[in-house]
Amino acid sequence: METDKLTTARAIMKGFTVLPTVPAAAAKAIRLLNEDDVDMGAVADVMLSDQVLAARVIRIVNSPLCKVMGQIQSVRQALVYLGPQRVFEIILTSCFLEVTDTNNRSPLRIQDCWEHAFGVGLVARRLAESIGYPQPEKAYVAGILHDVGEVILSQHRRQEYMRAMVLAKDEGIDLYDAEVRVFGTSHAEVGRLLGEQWNFPQEFVEVISLHHDSNLGVLPPLTLLVALADRFCIGVGLSSMGEQNTNKILGCADAVRLMQEHLPHVGSCDFDSLMISMEGLTDEVSCAVESIYS
Ligand SMILES: [Fe+2]
Ligand SMILES: [Fe+2]
Known part of the structure; x- marks a missing residue:
């Protein structure tokens, strides 16, 4: 099944005329x-x-x-x-x-994509710091890049991507699952192939490729940090579809529960201080994106 998705992603990417x-x-x-x-x-x-x-x-x-x-x-x-x-x-x-x-034709609102990316980067860095992960900056970069495949796929297969967005919204499902239904593959596979083509370090390729894996317990630490940050950001409304499908999929409370369950496997953490440090995060992200975007 995983191999099928990768083969489909390869076929889709062959059809892209210009790759960034x-x-x-x-x-x-x-x-x-x-x-x-x-x-x-x-x-x-x-x-x-x-x-x-x-x-x-x-x-x-x-x-x-x-x-x-x-x-x-x-x-x-x-x-x-x-x-x-x-x-x-x-x-x-x-x-x-x-x-x-560049030449953006994506049906996604790019400011939403940036807010999601920066949000996941900031949360992943905070999670990394809270468990004493040796290179928190790496978690930040991995967070910024994790959905790069989403941007590319939505730009190059605009019509079908709009269908996936409607499906996600109407059925209250994750955009990732909607992509799989429409394309037979997802931004995780497209992003993985791009990351390999761009010679990204292997750890980043892993994050891009595996961050939607539902089996969080088996993920490498960096991917786990980004996967948790991703779910948290979607839960608080920092999603690439804006607030449209927030909470229908996985609320903030569920994301926090997943953090409580999985973070102790990769390092010890003072959970209360972590939660306090996340307060005001959405404002911080909007303010950062505003200053870069405008
Ligand atoms: Fe994603
Ligand atoms: Fe994401």
Whole structure:
């Protein structure tokens, strides 16, 4: 069954005339960041040499998502200050914005997709921090990218995707299940193939591919964090379909219950403090998206 979905996703992607690519400057910056002795000045120069990437980076650096600026004077200086991990995160975020923003024909409202992606990124990072996961930033990036297949599939198969949206809304089912019914595959498989094509690290490909797996108990830790964050965000109304199918599928309470059940398997966590830290999250996300989107 899983293999069938992947074969169908491959066939669907063969029909895409133009596939988005990671911008050359971003690809070069990622290569430089992977070198043993990273020269952050050189990375910043490469990023700022591409006008589109530079504009996106400036928006992200100035947004509430990066709260470190204070006394820093220039974007180049900020990138050097933020360091390789954070800059890697900014580049992948900008790639996601690029994919969603370029020639967008998706029937999904792109601002909703961004709010969902940033929401899942922020919640996944918070969950990661709460269990002492060694690289919480990785959880953030994985959260941003987890539904990249949804954006691509909806842009390239617009009519059928609209059918899936109507089905999800009318029957109160998850958009993922509606996709499977309409396409015989889903954004998880399409996203997985794209991630492989773009040479994303294997862990991210795993998150993109498995985040809808209903058997949460067997997921690798990073995928589990994103899968829980995904369910939580949909529960609080940060869904790629806006508020349309919220609560019909899986309410916030169910998502919290899943967190309580599964987080202890990947690390110990003070659940009450975690819940308190999530208050005000939807406002934080809307504010961040507003500042990048406008
Ligand atoms: Fe998804
Ligand atoms: Fe999602």
